[in-house]
Amino acid sequence: MTERATEEKVAEAQTAALELAKADDEVRSAALHDIADAIEDAEARILEANEKDVAEGEEMLEAGEYSRALVDRLELSPSKLESIAEMVRSVAEQDDPLGRTLSARRLDEDLELYKVGVPIGVIGTVFESRPDALVQIAALSLKSGNAVILKGGSEASHSNRVLYEIIRDATADLDVPEGWAQLIEAREDVNTMLDMDDAIDLLMPRGSSEFVSYIQDNTQIPVLGHTEGICHVFVDREADLSMAEDVAFDAKVQYPAVCNAVETLLVHEAVAEDFLPEIVERYREADVTLRGDGATRQIVDLDPATDDDWDTEYGDLELSIKVVDSLATAIDHINTHGSKHTESILTEDSDRASTFMRSIDAASVFHNASTRFADGYRYGLGAEVGISTGKIHARGPVGLEGLTTYKYYLEGDGQLVATYSGESAKPYRHEEFAGEWVPGHLAEE
Amino acid sequence: MTERATEEKVAEAQTAALELAKADDEVRSAALHDIADAIEDAEARILEANEKDVAEGEEMLEAGEYSRALVDRLELSPSKLESIAEMVRSVAEQDDPLGRTLSARRLDEDLELYKVGVPIGVIGTVFESRPDALVQIAALSLKSGNAVILKGGSEASHSNRVLYEIIRDATADLDVPEGWAQLIEAREDVNTMLDMDDAIDLLMPRGSSEFVSYIQDNTQIPVLGHTEGICHVFVDREADLSMAEDVAFDAKVQYPAVCNAVETLLVHEAVAEDFLPEIVERYREADVTLRGDGATRQIVDLDPATDDDWDTEYGDLELSIKVVDSLATAIDHINTHGSKHTESILTEDSDRASTFMRSIDAASVFHNASTRFADGYRYGLGAEVGISTGKIHARGPVGLEGLTTYKYYLEGDGQLVATYSGESAKPYRHEEFAGEWVPGHLAEE
Structure with missing residues (x-):
């Protein structure tokens, strides 16, 4: 596709975003139910497209280009499509993330300031080759009133194109503005998107650490996501060792x-x-490759860990083990080597838990629970568009609320700043009050 | 200063930030009161340093390098110092922005997720040549538990250095970690800071549009701020014209x-x-230079506005005027030419006000009030570190809350994700409940 075609798509999304910001929750939720129905109705068409992706994936597997796991993740089935449709319906049923009055303050008589939740605008997304990712991201964007640019993995291109067309056509006759969702397909179109910082408000890339780093390094658009998940479990001296064994095993082996x-x-x-x-015995039974520091290897017979191990996301059945002499050393190791994603302490001592949780600089810090709970669905956010390890805007799993921002509305009856300035300045009241923004209510009194 | 010295300062701030995040509000507020007292006690020393800045400024004024306004803004006086000390005390008295439980959700029995307000970490700030800016920014950072890198205008370098030393020394013997505030002085040190995206969590530049753009274009660190303030007042066909005249005058002329x-x-x-x-008559009496579009010039005799005028921030007694044929045209003009800062409609019709306010994509949208109210102090935020026209993280005037983020704390008693996965998965409860995070309370039951 030409650069120009991508720019036009983004411009269409920008226009649609301004309209979509005004759509009521009823309109957005009804559209999501229509999308869910349309996905079910188009089962045969979707599966046919998906078969092409899987067939091409099998060829790439034989050629040694793809892994078995990748090809397995590509494949859709009637029951998978059913659960995708159900996911869209569950997003529709979430509380409206828009229009809520987050605070109301009376600056003076008949001068009322409201902070109200609104969509961000245009979200650019790039995601991995699971066909359900496109539907999930589109659904969360629509529910939160945002226009969205969708770029999926090329491995799922046939499935993505059909799913995109179904979503677009299902909302074409509704009050949802045309152009709210846009599909881009080529890698070079991502680069066009990265330059459009005047039109795209937020980028949410998912994928490999290298890919997310590339995005972060090549755009002025704010980026939400994570490059690495280097997570730790710390078994404290006050741990219940039986619990610790189960949690440490789950955190590595479950997925x-x-x-x-x-x-x-x-x-x-x-x-x-x-x-x-x-x-160690339990990990070995599960085929986990282990490496340890010197103190660990005095107790159990393991290959030595190198300095690089402490900074490595294996993403596989591999684990490094280190013995630490204190809680403070554990905290220091994690704040030095962790990726600010998710960290867990196992201890029966609440003071030590508190010190750990307050001291660790990460999006999620757990006490007596597996790091694997760090996930939008498990957190009850409905679904997630990604997990952020940055500290700006949204942190940890990002759901509907992370796709919103706010606007200040000030309702007055002709107030001037001159009245509140200078020697005989009128003082402000600055009283918080409980109230929802009702446009123009002062004018009507 | 060498690049290395700046890097060491940022590293010190990073270490201090982890400690400061654990400091109670009592400690942070007491430190602010000590700073206020120290500023009053050091009046003579501060004024002496300030005299040097003013003397050098006068020389630059004679050489035609500085404006009269700039030199006037540099100058401190005993009463100005008194109001700076009072500002610090008022920041100390604000509600603690940290430690609040923003939401609590029971994922399952004895598995509780808390979202808790925490500081961001290390904030890099660059600000203009008003000596009170350094004190205000340092005070807001300390109250919100953030370490801060301070870079002021070189015009105020003597004042800034003395004020920085007073702030640093006032907190040296307290429980506030050493190194929480760092001063950098040379323009090239800003460039060193821009490269330190691993250590600095947020940049807040204030200054000229060119300068803020330069920062945005040359760093991977998230930037909060604004380059331009192109704000509009729209006098609707349903406006109270007498009110409109006063507001339109205030919005241009008051400052x-x-x-x-x-x-x-x-x-x-x-x-x-x-x-x-x-x-037009009223603006002319106040020496406002006016330019108008064709329709305006058929009614009043003005110089013609060019296309550039609609995209220009004059920052002076200059104004462009345009006649529009509808509310929709006004909205479209603002969404095309505005800088997403502050926009105001004057109308007695609440439906038209509502359409305007919902349709305009800006941080602040006003109804029957002067755009000049868009300010952290006027909004009741206590003070502001800046005004953001971006849509990510904080929008509009940024006060203490904008300097915070959140962390997820999960308290369990050994839960595994395996229990909640697969065919016989235990379902989640996902019940919101009212409760504050108490570290380790499940372990103690």
């Missing part, structure tokens, strides 16, 4: 390919001799 | 050099013949 899986296990030296032999 | 002053006046054609002659 090792994801960003919230643990990469380094830290063990307090006071419990290392009791704890390490048991957990 | 024309600031970002929330109006630059373009839009007038509905139905009231243009009644409204324009009166307001």
